[in-house]
Amino acid sequence: MSKVAVIGAGYVGLTTAACLADLGNVVTVVDIDESKIARLKSNQVPFYEPGLLELVQRNANAERLSFTTSYLDAVPGAEYAIIAVSTPEGEGGEADPVPPLTGDMVSRVLKKRNTQHKASVVSNPEFLREGSAIQDFMHPDRVVVGSHDREAAEKVGKLYAPLDSPILVTPNIYTAEMVKYASNAFLATRISFINEIARISERVGADAKLVAEGMGLDKRIGPYYLDAGIGYGGSCFPKDVAALAAVAEGFDYHPELLHAVMDINRDQRMLVIDKLRECLDELPGRIIGLLGLAFKPNTDDMREAPSIDIAKVLLAAGAEVRAYDPAAIERSRMLVPEVDYLMDAYEVAEGADAIVLITEWNEFRQLDMARVQQLMRRPVIVDGRNIYDPETMRGLGFTYRGIGRE
Numbered sequence: 001m002s003k004v005a006v007i008g009a010g011y012v013g014l015t016t017a018a019c020l021a022d023l024g025n026v027v028t029v030v031d032i033d034e035s036k037i038a039r040l041k042s043n044q045v046p047f048y049e050p051g052l053l054e055l056v057q058r059n060a061n062a063e064r065l066s067f068t069t070s071y072l073d074a075v076p077g078a079e080y081a082i083i084a085v086s087t088p089e090g091e092g093g094e095a096d097p098v099p100p101l102t103g104d105m106v107s108r109v110l111k112k113r114n115t116q117h118k119a120s121v122v123s124n125p126e127f128l129r130e131g132s133a134i135q136d137f138m139h140p141d142r143v144v145v146g147s148h149d150r151e152a153a154e155k156v157g158k159l160y161a162p163l164d165s166p167i168l169v170t171p172n173i174y175t176a177e178m179v180k181y182a183s184n185a186f187l188a189t190r191i192s193f194i195n196e197i198a199r200i201s202e203r204v205g206a207d208a209k210l211v212a213e214g215m216g217l218d219k220r221i222g223p224y225y226l227d228a229g230i231g232y233g234g235s236c237f238p239k240d241v242a243a244l245a246a247v248a249e250g251f252d253y254h255p256e257l258l259h260a261v262m263d264i265n266r267d268q269r270m271l272v273i274d275k276l277r278e279c280l281d282e283l284p285g286r287i288i289g290l291l292g293l294a295f296k297p298n299t300d301d302m303r304e305a306p307s308i309d310i311a312k313v314l315l316a317a318g319a320e321v322r323a324y325d326p327a328a329i330e331r332s333r334m335l336v337p338e339v340d341y342l343m344d345a346y347e348v349a350e351g352a353d354a355i356v357l358i359t360e361w362n363e364f365r366q367l368d369m370a371r372v373q374q375l376m377r378r379p380v381i382v383d384g385r386n387i388y389d390p391e392t393m394r395g396l397g398f399t400y401r402g403i404g405r406e
């Protein structure tokens with residue numbers, strides 16, 4: 001059992017805190033946001049992450065997990081202080097704080113505040129995905145820790161000893177920091193790669209979904225992160241690729257591949273607009289329904305969600321836009337208030353000229369598509385995540401367009 005302070009009650013901080021508490025540690029979460037802490041104290045989780053509410057409640061009730069707005073309550077006396085705060089982009093795309101050099105910055109701040117302090121700074125990147133963060137924490141592929149102080153890095157590694165995962169200790173902090181950015185950039189590269197293959201597939205008459213399946217059967221390639229679609233969003237990939245590129249530029253290295261990854265991803269969102277134009281001739285006055293808004297399923301997170309750009313471009317072109325998402329409507333309403341937000345997919349379909357599948361929530365896979373087809377004014381469907389079978393859709397009377405498949 002260790003005493004741990006976690007700074008930041010976002011999805012990474014809170015998941016880490018609740019999981020470490022569940023492993024038997026005594027954890028205090030500190031956040032400067034008073035309303036967030038007040039909600040946590042009354043057993044509420046301020047965002048949607050599957051399983052987190054139960055885990056927080058169970059460990060708070062067992063008095064292994066507590067919440068405060070005071071650093072003095074949380075940090076002194078703790079063996080570990082885990083910093084899990086958000087890292088928004090600066091204007092030039094650089095993360096705040098700057099990624100592979102963040103550890104040095106933390107060390108400088110600590111020294112400035114207290115020249116006598118005895119803390120060692122360790123980089124311990126998280127690899128949690130929103131929507132499966134608890135599962136990812138409890139069953140990691142690997143744990144990475146790195147520090148100029150090897151003993152400190154090993155001590156952080158011990159927190160994860162009950163998890164039965166390989167623990168990689170890197171001999172300096174920069175390597176551990178790079179593992180995180182290189183991993184996210186590589187996954188983003190796979191997505192932009194398959195999206196480029198999808199564009200080529202469309203032109204030559206291949207089906208990109210099957211192309212990815214065929215590639216993924218090669219053990220050297222593997223099937224993951226090869227779903228062509230409307231591109232990646234979220235709080236991590238867009239920011240981390242941009243941050244890594246900005247760091248490289250800062251060292252006078254122009255990272256061509258990273259720039260291509262970002263360019264392809266930016267353009268990918270607009271592909272559904274081209275497809276709508278092609279199916280509807282023109283956009284002004286057309287009623288376009290969006291199924292899904294969140295940047296991916298099982299979250300209410302709208303950060304860098306492709307739906308934002310798509311809705312704004314359609315609105316600017318004079319279309320009427322309506323939408324439904326099982327979790328993200330409230331957040332989306334704040335970002336794009338001009339959209340008409342509805343209660344379910346069938347309401348979206350009623351009288352619509354086209355539907356765009358934006359987020360592959362399970363409930364959209366189970367829809368009664370014959371009913372959807374009948375409700376629509378024109379049965380056009382642009383499947384931004386390739387979840388429907390083209391032949392079945394055409395059989396039902398839809399004009400169907402996928403990504404990288406016709």
Ligand code: UGA
Nearest residue numbers: 126127128129130225226227229231232233234236295296
């Ligand atoms: C990502 C990483 O997967 C985590 O390992 C990492 O810890 C996290 O960032 C982070 O840095 O904190 P996350 O952003 O939650 O996690 O989401 P992912 O499930 O990885 O999806 C990211 C985006 O890629 C989504 O918009 C998703 O729709 C898109 N995607 C994913 C595709 O377009 N195609 C795919 O094949 C896979």
